[in-house]
Amino acid sequence: MQRWQLTFRRGKELQFVGHLDLSRAWERALHRAGIRLAYTQGFTPHPKMCFAAALPVGVTGTAEVLDVTFEEDLTAETLASRIAAQLPDGLALVGMAALFGPALPARLRFAEYRAGLETGVGRDEILARLAALLSASELPRARQRDKVVRQYNLRPLIADLWLERWDGEQVIGMRLRADNSGAGRPDEVLAALDLADATVWIERTRLILDEMC
Amino acid sequence: MTIERHAEPVRLDAILPKVAKPARYSGGEWNSVRKDWASSDVRVALAYPDIYEIGASHLGLQILYELLNARDDVLAERVYAPWVDMEGLLRGTGLPLFALESRRPIAAFDILGFTLPYELTFSNILNMLALAGLPIEAAERSDAQPLVIAGGSCACNPEPLADFIDLFLIGDAEEAIHELLDALRDSGWRARSGSSTSRRQREDFLRHAANIPGLYVPSLYGVSYGASGAVAQALGSGVPRRVLKRFVSALPFAPVRPVVPYLEAVHDRASLEIMRGCARGCRFCQAGVIYRSVRERPVAEALAAAEQLLENTGYEELGLVSLSSADHSQIGELVHELGRRYPQVNISLPSLRVDAFSVDLAKAIHRRKTGFTFAPEAGSQRMRDIINKHVSEDDAIGAAEAAFSQGWTLIKLYFMIGLPGETIEDVAGIGGLVRQMLAIGRRYHGHRAQINVSVNTFNPKPHTPFQWVAQEGEASLREKQELLRRQLRGTKLRWSDNRASFMESALARGDRRLGRVIENAWRLGARFDAWSEHFQYDRWQQAFAAADSDPSYYTHRTRSAEEGLPWDHIDLGVSKAYLKSEFARSALGQFTPDCHVHDQCSACGYFKVDPKCREAVQRAKVAAHI
Numbered sequence: 001m002q003r004w005q006l007t008f009r010r011g012k013e014l015q016f017v018g019h020l021d022l023s024r025a026w027e028r029a030l031h032r033a034g035i036r037l038a039y040t041q042g043f044t045p046h047p048k049m050c051f052a053a054a055l056p057v058g059v060t061g062t063a064e065v066l067d068v069t070f071e072e073d074l075t076a077e078t079l080a081s082r083i084a085a086q087l088p089d090g091l092a093l094v095g096m097a098a099l100f101g102p103a104l105p106a107r108l109r110f111a112e113y114r115a116g117l118e119t120g121v122g123r124d125e126i127l128a129r130l131a132a133l134l135s136a137s138e139l140p141r142a143r144q145r146d147k148v149v150r151q152y153n154l155r156p157l158i159a160d161l162w163l164e165r166w167d168g169e170q171v172i173g174m175r176l177r178a179d180n181s182g183a184g185r186p187d188e189v190l191a192a193l194d195l196a197d198a199t200v201w202i203e204r205t206r207l208i209l210d211e212m213c
Numbered sequence: 214m215t216i217e218r219h220a221e222p223v224r225l226d227a228i229l230p231k232v233a234k235p236a237r238y239s240g241g242e243w244n245s246v247r248k249d250w251a252s253s254d255v256r257v258a259l260a261y262p263d264i265y266e267i268g269a270s271h272l273g274l275q276i277l278y279e280l281l282n283a284r285d286d287v288l289a290e291r292v293y294a295p296w297v298d299m300e301g302l303l304r305g306t307g308l309p310l311f312a313l314e315s316r317r318p319i320a321a322f323d324i325l326g327f328t329l330p331y332e333l334t335f336s337n338i339l340n341m342l343a344l345a346g347l348p349i350e351a352a353e354r355s356d357a358q359p360l361v362i363a364g365g366s367c368a369c370n371p372e373p374l375a376d377f378i379d380l381f382l383i384g385d386a387e388e389a390i391h392e393l394l395d396a397l398r399d400s401g402w403r404a405r406s407g408s409s410t411s412r413r414q415r416e417d418f419l420r421h422a423a424n425i426p427g428l429y430v431p432s433l434y435g436v437s438y439g440a441s442g443a444v445a446q447a448l449g450s451g452v453p454r455r456v457l458k459r460f461v462s463a464l465p466f467a468p469v470r471p472v473v474p475y476l477e478a479v480h481d482r483a484s485l486e487i488m489r490g491c492a493r494g495c496r497f498c499q500a501g502v503i504y505r506s507v508r509e510r511p512v513a514e515a516l517a518a519a520e521q522l523l524e525n526t527g528y529e530e531l532g533l534v535s536l537s538s539a540d541h542s543q544i545g546e547l548v549h550e551l552g553r554r555y556p557q558v559n560i561s562l563p564s565l566r567v568d569a570f571s572v573d574l575a576k577a578i579h580r581r582k583t584g585f586t587f588a589p590e591a592g593s594q595r596m597r598d599i600i601n602k603h604v605s606e607d608d609a610i611g612a613a614e615a616a617f618s619q620g621w622t623l624i625k626l627y628f629m630i631g632l633p634g635e636t637i638e639d640v641a642g643i644g645g646l647v648r649q650m651l652a653i654g655r656r657y658h659g660h661r662a663q664i665n666v667s668v669n670t671f672n673p674k675p676h677t678p679f680q681w682v683a684q685e686g687e688a689s690l691r692e693k694q695e696l697l698r699r700q701l702r703g704t705k706l707r708w709s710d711n712r713a714s715f716m717e718s719a720l721a722r723g724d725r726r727l728g729r730v731i732e733n734a735w736r737l738g739a740r741f742d743a744w745s746e747h748f749q750y751d752r753w754q755q756a757f758a759a760a761d762s763d764p765s766y767y768t769h770r771t772r773s774a775e776e777g778l779p780w781d782h783i784d785l786g787v788s789k790a791y792l793k794s795e796f797a798r799s800a801l802g803q804f805t806p807d808c809h810v811h812d813q814c815s816a817c818g819y820f821k822v823d824p825k826c827r828e829a830v831q832r833a834k835v836a837a838h839i
Contacts, residue, residue: 014475016229016239018236021236021475021476021477024475028526028529032526034524089241090241
């Protein structure tokens, strides 16, 4: 048995595919690749496969992480070439590494996002808004899920905000908490910046794992 | 010079984020085929008149998609009925209905082909035509608009849709569709270069196509209505009087590269057709007539197809599809071998006969993801004799014993109520049978054992021995449903909406005059009538009234044996004389054997269609003389 960390890109073609559907798509791609997956024991065995973090619908990702265990021992090169041949448009393998230790979701600490904007707001004003959000001590927000409205404080979920570019293309970056105390949502941050309507795309660029455990 | 119109892909970026399940419309699935638009001579949009999750599992469309895209000169793309949220956005933005692969407007294709899976999708067909920007009336479409064709099980009575569809394909499509495509290719007519002010090329082509066996062009037939019923007559000399269905004598081609949806489809698995047709001769069953006669896929061929299917899709479940999979003469061997080769793959057998299910078969299906589905259909022996469902209570008990003893905890059962001659005692028999089967489950699994019961209201269908009978009325159906509810407290019991069933029945046995009714209903907002949250009986009643029509004329009226039936000119090979004799035998509870199993010809008339039957008829004649 071999446990691997697969890093992959989810492009625009698949931005509307939900997390469970993406998981099934990966499982089927691995079946097609002819790699025998390891299964859990029990009444309804399922493949030992786990994503570090679900990617929200509508968001693309350049370095998503999947933890998967195979029955057979194959080299990284063999696996990578077999897998790559079976991935649909919108999925691409960008890295493979042997994996040890606790499950990835338990090791996840932060996620970084970039958001592309289209707005008449100037560079100074944007910088001021970013600074104001970072210097706030509390950011009370309400979020509706199904019919329940939940009040929460967004501020502790924001680790950092920055301007990536504001010349022609308008892009801001953010590092948000993503651990068992909570996960920040990029669309919520953009709404708090009063940029919800200016958002053209959101991309997750990095998942930061605790390497010590 | 060919001028192409409005063929640019539809831009969906602004609307996709606003709909529930955008993956219904975004395409790009594994095995979806994107061909070069410009270099494809004939462009076909394959349409399913219900949502993506249902249509994606439809085997007929999987066959056609692969068959058509295998041709160099043809491009085939898919389109499903947009859910109401997407319809609202399309109407709001003025964007036309589009195909998933290229996102090009449906109106830019040469052929728009609908499959007709069940009658309650008819309003969706009109809606899809309208969303494509096409006139819903076939008579109003010009040479610049696609040829609109339809096939599938509801094509066996095409009359209610005759105003909207240019051409129907009756029977197996695998050969006839090529003849149709070749004819269109050779005709030189393409919607993309046709004139928007002329119908000449279209009409010429339809007249030509009407002579291809199995193709029915309703505009070339006139219907008169009178005391003798509905009588269709061919208009003009070159038009066949009756249209005989197409039949492929050996199961051709199993699709091995079906599109793998991202969304969870209703049948989220690879489907392998192991047999087509069923000759058991249940008297209510239309599929038995439509898909007659039995054609088995040999085990070696099925295994080869299964290997490719699993390799090409990565599915973890393989469904062995047919009308009655346990009737395949080598089903045990096939299931056993598949289990040996693919230990991680679930093998599922939809719809099983209780008399053909054994402990051996239960053992061979080694993984227990879902329960087994059996269809005893009726609760009493008397009733099962009437419908020619030749299974006994002992068979049902034996099937329950086999499934529960081999570790399954769930059995699903299908029954019907409202069958001809049915009494309340027959219905009470359902409760008795279910309780006996459940007692067996309790013995093996205690309270984990479960039986789910579906009770559907019987719909008399065209081309069956019951095509003349009146559907049962609402009051007595309710009484029967109440009885079942009391009897089966504690089991999961589902039944069909009687009023939706009445509409299904009216559309199934309707004549051409129902075209106005369907149009009225659609204009009143009918769509997704197969969905209880969208079906509105009042709307349909209003639609009938506005057309000076009454649904009970179609549903609750007993037709005389002499009456001309709207589908009499559609010949499925089974003769009316045979259907009449079967109807007479049903009243006496007389058994008619399965000719496939017993090698005993019942003279159903099918020798016109199947060459094998010709030999059987000869043998029967010889035997009669001896």
